[in-house]
Amino acid sequence: MEPSSSVTLHDVAAEAGVSLATASRVLNGSVRKVAESYRERVMAAAQRLGYAPNLSAQAMAKGRANIVGLLVGDIADPYFSAITAGAMAAAEEAGLVVTVAVTGRDADRELTTVRALKGQRPRAILLAGSRFADATRDDELSAELENFRAGGGRVVFVSQSGLGFDTVRIGNEEAATALGERLAELGYRRVAIIAGPHRLITSTDRARGFTRGFGRGGGDVVTTVRGDFTRDGGFAAGEKLAASGLSDVDLIFATSDIMAVGAMSALRRAGIIPGEHVGVAGFDDISTARDVTPPLTTVAIPLEEIGRSAVTQALLDEPGDSPAPVTGTVLIRESTPART
Amino acid sequence: MEPSSSVTLHDVAAEAGVSLATASRVLNGSVRKVAESYRERVMAAAQRLGYAPNLSAQAMAKGRANIVGLLVGDIADPYFSAITAGAMAAAEEAGLVVTVAVTGRDADRELTTVRALKGQRPRAILLAGSRFADATRDDELSAELENFRAGGGRVVFVSQSGLGFDTVRIGNEEAATALGERLAELGYRRVAIIAGPHRLITSTDRARGFTRGFGRGGGDVVTTVRGDFTRDGGFAAGEKLAASGLSDVDLIFATSDIMAVGAMSALRRAGIIPGEHVGVAGFDDISTARDVTPPLTTVAIPLEEIGRSAVTQALLDEPGDSPAPVTGTVLIRESTPART
């Protein structure tokens, strides 16, 4: 049968000779409750007509759509795309559709975007990405999300919490501390830190943690250069450091791999060979970290797993029991050979 | 005013002392038609109550949701995430929300996913990613999309067309030909091609184009190694080539940068230095191509632009006028120095 532009449940019910309610029960409603013979007839009719439920209608009738809204800073950033991949995998398993929106790592846009997402009445809203040091918008965001939760929606943050919602926390500071210690053990003593903007807590936490660990091992932070929390931001910071001569520095720590990778390119361009003239370390263990030369020392964060986790958390019966923070694993690679 | 769990248009209308219809006209409906005084009162009421339209309800009333569904092979692949970024930017400008789904580069899953997306009654469905050589599912997919279009939805393919829908075409074969010619000019004569699975037309087109161009310049294809169209697939292929000794080969062309990058890592691991012992070239110009060592010769494809374009195309008044294919630009970098 040629499916007309849109087959409704009504059509299916008619075709099968049963009531709307019965058809609904068979195709979508709760399990077990319809006689096998009816069940089959409905299924057959649906099949024949090519019926597909109208999600908007379902959402309206149920008050909630089988959607999860995911906010990321920048989908083209491997950090976020890995988290997204994990979230989408888990969502698909749960029969949910994922709506993705980007915030550009900006608090205002984050707020706007949350509002837009709320309009879909999704089952959950997931906010991946750093919280902001400047809490200007936090009250508004909180209110917006609190209201969403009051309506039965679930909210899950990924990274830092602070606003009192469920959170898949990432142990940025601890892992960075461990990395700092290890690098100090390897003989590094004077580090230049490449960090993202002050307002990104993720970056700040990592820098602080690293500083502490490195300090414990007897190392010092010589300087900190800031830039966008992107590849190009890292590149620019790398150029700046290279221009300064790097005289007093034996190590560069960037608060994300993507910045580290950009910085390495800048260094090499300036004739400074990463891993040889100066050690370089990053954070995240994005795929590229293995493929640059030399392979990049970093902290592995199970990004995909975190994405899955966020969805799982959102689907749990009860909010409130945030799991323990995800821990990172220090990965020493050739970009930081032991200092003789 | 404390926004109760959900403020409806009804509430706003009541608060403003106007009818539902008027409120609707002010807040969403077509422009100009409401007296300024009413207009203001409604706006104020909406503001005060924190009203946000329920998209599902709007979708139902209008028959179509302000959503665009985007299908990608793998969101963690920079090729797709760049396209996605572009599509999301354009969608946001148009006030549309983007639902993303992954196909895992599998025709069956692609079909399933299209069905799921259709349930949202989105304004458009965008299919990024290679078509499949094995057209087993093409009829079903066509039928599904044709039906979607019949209901007023728009369909846009990105890459190859073939199914008779609007397409943002990518000139893979032509650009690969140009690349092959250039590399032959540079003195390369014997290439090993690293390709994705046979079924991915994108990969096949690029390999064919390259072969032609390289042949024109007097070069030969010595061997072709296939693997997953991923970084790891490239790595595995690279290992295989390295193991074979690479005796008879002065160049490796991978049909995507991501494979090329993986292959470079494998080569280096085996003691073969890319750009020195053997030239390496890729395709796409993903961000990483600049950051590997040596920087990777490739064909630049304006991925973000393509994503934007797909959305723009979908929003055009009339289907059918697919723009000219997007052309790639050959970028010779240090991974393919001129052969002496």
Next chain:
DNA sequence: ATGAAAGCGCTAACAA
């Protein structure tokens, strides 16, 4: 210019 009311497709009481 404004309002009343009929749906849009589906679910979930409530009846039978």
Next chain:
DNA sequence: TTGTTAGCGCTTTCAT
């Protein structure tokens, strides 16, 4: 177990 029916929130004729 199955069917009837009242909404869900919004848009859109059609009157007024």
